Amino acid sequence: xxxxxxxxxxxxxxxxxxxxxxxxxxxxxxxxxxxxxxxxxxxxxxxxxxxxxxxxxxxxxxxxxxxxxxxxxxxxxxxxxxxxxxxxxxxxxxxxxxxxxxxxxxxxxxxxxxxxxxxxxxxxxxxxxxxxxxxxxxxxxxxxxxxxxxxxxxxxxxxxxxxxxxxxxxxxxxxxxxxxxxxxxxxxxxxxxxxxxxxxxxxxxxxxxxxxxxxxxxxxxxxxxxxxxxxxxxxxxxxxxxxxxxxxxxxxxxxxxxxxxxxxxxxxxxxxxxxxxxxxxxxx
Amino acid sequence: xxxxxxxxxxxxxxxxxxxxxxxxxxxxxxxxxxxxxxxxxxxxxxxxxxxxxxxxxxxxxxxxxxxxxxxxxxxxxxxxxxxxxxxxxxxxxxxxxxxxxxxxxxxxxxxxxxxxxxxxxxxxxxxxxxxxxxxxxxxxxxxxxxxxxxxxxxxxxxxxxxxxxxxxxxxxxxxxxxxxxxxxxxxxxxxxxxxxxxxxxxxxxxxxxxxxxxxxxxxxxxxxxxxxxxxxxxxxxxxxxxxxxxxxxxxxxxxxxxxxxxxxx
Numbered sequence: 001x002x003x004x005x006x007x008x009x010x011x012x013x014x015x016x017x018x019x020x021x022x023x024x025x026x027x028x029x030x031x032x033x034x035x036x037x038x039x040x041x042x043x044x045x046x047x048x049x050x051x052x053x054x055x056x057x058x059x060x061x062x063x064x065x066x067x068x069x070x071x072x073x074x075x076x077x078x079x080x081x082x083x084x085x086x087x088x089x090x091x092x093x094x095x096x097x098x099x100x101x102x103x104x105x106x107x108x109x110x111x112x113x114x115x116x117x118x119x120x121x122x123x124x125x126x127x128x129x130x131x132x133x134x135x136x137x138x139x140x141x142x143x144x145x146x147x148x149x150x151x152x153x154x155x156x157x158x159x160x161x162x163x164x165x166x167x168x169x170x171x172x173x174x175x176x177x178x179x180x181x182x183x184x185x186x187x188x189x190x191x192x193x194x195x196x197x198x199x200x201x202x203x204x205x206x207x208x209x210x211x212x213x214x215x216x217x218x219x220x221x222x223x224x225x226x227x228x229x230x231x232x233x234x235x236x237x238x239x240x241x242x243x244x245x246x247x248x249x250x251x252x253x254x255x256x257x258x259x260x261x262x263x264x265x266x267x268x269x270x271x272x273x274x275x276x277x278x279x280x281x282x283x284x
Numbered sequence: 285x286x287x288x289x290x291x292x293x294x295x296x297x298x299x300x301x302x303x304x305x306x307x308x309x310x311x312x313x314x315x316x317x318x319x320x321x322x323x324x325x326x327x328x329x330x331x332x333x334x335x336x337x338x339x340x341x342x343x344x345x346x347x348x349x350x351x352x353x354x355x356x357x358x359x360x361x362x363x364x365x366x367x368x369x370x371x372x373x374x375x376x377x378x379x380x381x382x383x384x385x386x387x388x389x390x391x392x393x394x395x396x397x398x399x400x401x402x403x404x405x406x407x408x409x410x411x412x413x414x415x416x417x418x419x420x421x422x423x424x425x426x427x428x429x430x431x432x433x434x435x436x437x438x439x440x441x442x443x444x445x446x447x448x449x450x451x452x453x454x455x456x457x458x459x460x461x462x463x464x465x466x467x468x469x470x471x472x473x474x475x476x477x478x479x480x481x482x483x484x485x486x487x488x489x490x491x492x493x494x495x496x497x498x499x500x501x502x503x504x505x506x507x508x509x510x511x512x513x514x515x516x517x518x519x520x521x522x523x524x525x526x527x528x529x530x531x532x533x534x535x536x537x538x539x540x541x542x543x544x545x546x547x548x549x
Contacts, residue, residue: 062445082451092446096464096541105460109451137541157450271445 007073008160008193010036010059015068016218017054028054030218031068036161039191043204045250046214052197055219056163057271059195060086072160082106085159088271089166091146093138099125099149100134106157124152127189128182144175148182155186161193168203177235180206184233201250202238205229213253223253307331329511337511338518346495353495354485354523357413361420362481369425369477370470373432378462390429398423398484402491412492416485423484424477431473435466468542471535475528482524497523 012034019028028051036042044052057063059070061080070077072084080086093102100121107117125134128148138146147167154162167183168176180203187194198204204211205227213223225246229237237243312318314330329337341347372390375382398419405415439462447461489498501516536542 060445060449062448080445080448082449084449086446086449088442088446090442092440092442094443094447094461094464096467096539106450109453109456139541139543153450271442 006038008036008038008040009073010034010161010193010195011069011071011074012055012059013069013071015055015058015065015070017051017058017063018066019054019063027066027218029058029065030220032219032221033068034212034221036193036195038160038193041187041194041196041207041209043196043198043208043211044214045198045201045204045211045254046219047216047254048199050214050216051219052199052214053165053271056086056165056195056197059161060084060163062086062271082109082157083160085154085157085162087147087150087154087162087164087167089169091138091143091150093146093149093153095138097137098134099130099136099138099141102138102149103152103156105153110157120156121152124156125149127186128152142175143171144179147171147179151183151186155190155192158190159192161195164194164196166197166199169198169200176203181234183207184231188232201247201254205243205246205250206233206237211250213250225250327510329514333511334514334518337509338515341500341512341515346500349495350497350500351523353493354489354497357417357420357489357496358478358481358485358527361417361485362424362478364417365421365424365428365477365481366474369428369473370432373429373470373473374436374458374462374466376429377433377436377466378458390426394426394430398480399487402488405488406492412494416488416492416496419488420481420485423480427476427480428470428473431469431476432466435469435473436462438469439465467539468535471531471539475531475535478527478531479524482520482527486520 012032015029015032016027017029018025020026032055034042044055046052054063058065059077061077061084077084094105097105100118103125104112104117104121107120112120122131122134125131128151130145130148130152133141133145138149141149151167168179171179184207194207196204196207208227211225211227212221213225214220215222227246229243310328311331313325314328316325318325372382372386376387377383401419401422402415405418406412409415409418443465444457444461447457452460485496486498486501489496490502493499497516497519501513501520504510504512504516
C-alpha cells in the first residue's frame, strides 16, 4: 500500500451545476471554487438539498457542470474513472457477487489475473476487518459490514481521490463511530485525498483537516474552518472543550445563513435514489 | 387451532384430504349423472374410468409419439421465444434507439392473443408443424420480452454509476451488471412464458395436429372416448407445471444470491 502524496490534487473553479430538464431546470450549485491538496481530508457540511452530493457526482464524472472546470492533478475531469472512487450512503455492492468478487471487481476490469486479484482483495478485506466473510453475499452482511466492503472495493483501485457521499449516514451511532475510526486508520495508511459529504457536524469535525460549510440551494461555500486537532484522533475527542467550541461555531454558521425557519429542502439524488430489490414472483 | 394448522405434520395431510374430497365430489356427481340444468355431469366420466383410460394410454405405443411431438414443439417455440425475447428485451431496455425503433411494432402486435394467429399461421406456413411451433413462439414471446425490458429498466442507476466509477466500459457493463441485475425478472418472464407456451400449443394442436397431447384430447372427444379427454387435460396440466418448476429450479441454481422477498434463507 504505497502512499500517493504526489497525486490527488483537486481543483474546482467557478463550478455551477444545474439539474432538471427544460422549464424545471434549476441551479443546484452556484460558483463553487475549491483547492484540495494531495492527501487532504475535506468534509463538505451543509443542510439537505444544498448540492453536496451533486458536487461529488460532478467530481466522479457522472454529472456535467453547466459552467466552470473540474481538475484532478491538472487533468480535466471527463467521465467516470477508477482514479476517482465513489462511495454512496447505501451500498451499491453487486448482489450477485460474493464479498471477494465484489472487492476484486475493479482489478478484474483492469485485466488482473484471478489469483492475483483475489490475493489483493483478501489483503484489503483483512484490513477492513472482514476476514472470513469472503464467500458471503452482500445481503448476508450487516449495514456496517456492507459499507466496509464498499470501501474496500473502491480502495483496491488505489484512487487518487476518495469521494464519499454520507457513507455512514444510514448506520447506527455506535457502528458509525467505529467506521469513522476505521476510515481514519485506512486514510493514515493510504494518504489518499478524501472529499467527504455529511450533514453531521460531529462527524465532519472528527474526520476533517478542513470543513467547508455550504449554504442551502443554490449551494455556495460560505465558510471554511481549519480543524486543528492532532492525529491520530479517537472518540474521546468528541467530548473535549475545544471540540465543543468548534462545534458551536459550526452550528452558528449553519443557522446564520438564510432564514433558520425555512422548510428543509427535498433531498437531491442526482444519480437516482436507492431502489429496493424488486420482488421475484412467479405468476404462472 | 392455528397452531395445529401450522404444524408441519398436519399441513400435507390437510392438503391431501382437500384434493381427495374434490375427487370424491366428482365421483358422486359423475356416477349419479347429476343434472343442474345449466350444467350437467351426465356425460362426464367418473374418476375410476379416467384412471383406467390413463392406464391404457400409459401402455399404448402412441403415448411416446404424442408426448414427444408436444415436447418438441414447445422446445422449439419456447427456445426461439427465449432467445429473441431476452435479446430484444436487453436492447430495448438499455438502448434508446432500440426502444424507439423496435418497440412500436411489437406494441401493436402484443394485444393480439396468440390463438387469434392460428388461421393466419396456417396460411403462412407450408407445414402444419411450422404453424404450431409459430403459435407456441408467439405465446411465449411477449411475457419474456416484457419482463426482460422491465428488468433492464429497473436496474438501480447507482449500481450502474458505481460500476462505471470502478472502470467498467460500456460493453462490459452489459455482461457484468445489466444482465445479472435483470436476471430475476428474466426468469420470471421465462416461467410465465412457459405457461402460455403450453396453453397455445394445446390450442394449436387441437386444430392442426396429428400427434400431441392437445390433439389426443380433441381426438378423444371426436371418437367419444370421454375418459381420455380428462386424461389429456391432466397430462397437459402436469407437463405445463413440470416445465415451469424446471425453470424455477434452474433460476434458483443460477442465482444463489437471490431470494424472493419475505422468504426465509
